Amino acid sequence: MRSSDVTAIVVTFDSAHALPECLGALAADGVPALVVDNASTDDTVAVAVGQGARVIRNARNEGYGRANNIGARAAESEFILIVNPDCIVDKGAVAALVDAARRYPDAAFFAPRIVEPSGRVFYQPRSLLATSLTNPGGKLVLPEGEACAPFFSGACFLMRRDVFLKLGGFDENIFLFYEDDDLCRRVADSGSALIYVPHAVVRHGRGQSSGEKPGRIFASRWHQAWSRAYVSRKYGLPNPAPGMFAINGLKALGARLTFRRKLVERYGGSAAGAWAAMRGRKAF
Structure with missing residues (x-):
């Protein structure tokens, strides 16, 4: 070579x-x-x-x-x-x-x-x-x-x-x-x-490409949920967005009671990304 x-x-x-x-x-x-x-x-x-x-x-x-x-x-x-x-x-x-x-x-x-x-x-x-x-x-x-x-x-x-x-x-x-x-x-x-x-x-290194900052977990989960909904629609698969929004929305509410920021970001980001996909928003 x-x-x-x-x-x-x-x-x-x-x-x-x-x-x-x-x-x-x-x-x-x-x-x-x-x-x-x-x-x-x-x-x-x-x-x-x-x-x-x-x-x-x-x-x-x-x-x-x-x-x-x-x-x-x-x-x-x-x-x-x-x-x-x-x-x-x-x-x-x-x-x-x-x-x-x-x-x-x-x-x-x-x-x-x-x-x-x-x-x-x-x-x-x-x-x-x-x-x-x-x-x-x-x-x-x-x-x-x-x-x-x-x-x-x-x-x-x-x-x-x-x-x-x-x-x-x-x-x-x-x-x-x-x-x-x-x-x-x-x-x-x-x-x-x-x-x-x-x-x-x-x-x-699995997930060590970028340093960790507040809000990065939320953004990552947002895109993960949005992208799953996008490719599902692209290939004619069942739309997962409503289910992701409902489940993660409830989990985000529960996570707020624990005062654990990473959990709130995780579930809140997934719910927000699914909601954005349902509303027809783009990823950029």
């Missing part, structure tokens, strides 16, 4: 704490990084520049999908590696993904083995948008080797840049959450395969 074959696209938002390890691992493996920053208020940009990454600075927070699309359009390599800033790519992992892409030219999406801090391998047992292998209530059994599946995590994956752009990239109506499920669904609907490459290992 040549360094010109792949560009790692890293979307950041107040991610200065996570970037050194992420970018350092990519640099050590000879993978150039393009950081697309969503108007961070910390030292994210300075850290990225100091690590030798090319940086695109957005004037506002464009959300995860739009920012990755900006990076994909700016990249010039054959492949793009979408990677969260709290991911550390093991040496040789990108080469393994590229090798798989060369061996499976009709496939479009290549997913590494994502390992969490506890040592648990993160492998989704189900997806809202999957038409097969949803594993309802079943025991998750990890593939022992390379395997096809209808959906994977968007925390880290490899695609040919032209295929990603031909599919429209991530859905730009989505600010955050379910953009990876939606992309996987469109890859599968296009007739292309999604391949799991377990010998390509990525360490994932």
Whole structure:
């Protein structure tokens, strides 16, 4: 694998704490990084520049999908590696993904083995948008080797840049959450395969991409609820918004009695996002 074959696209938002390890691992493996920053208020940009990454600075927070699309359009390599800033790519992992892409030219999406801090391998047992292998209530059994599946995590994956752009990239109506499920669904609907490459290992910090601030839990839950309603409507699934609004609204009222801010933000954000979806509001 040549360094010109792949560009790692890293979307950041107040991610200065996570970037050194992420970018350092990519640099050590000879993978150039393009950081697309969503108007961070910390030292994210300075850290990225100091690590030798090319940086695109957005004037506002464009959300995860739009920012990755900006990076994909700016990249010039054959492949793009979408990677969260709290991911550390093991040496040789990108080469393994590229090798798989060369061996499976009709496939479009290549997913590494994502390992969490506890040592648990993160492998989704189900997806809202999957038409097969949803594993309802079943025991998750990890593939022992390379395997096809209808959906994977968007925390880290490899695609040919032209295929990603031909599919429209991530859905730009989505600010955050379910953009990876939606992309996987469109890859599968296009007739292309999604391949799991377990010998390509990525360490994932799970939710450590951005620092924690008051209101961030509320915003995260708002977008999660809104996006679930949006993709459900997009693919003709039952509308979950009324149920989410009722259940989380009641939970938010109960959480206020506990004076636990994080609980109030969690349930209040979910209720507000569901209500916004019911009212036809956009995520941006």
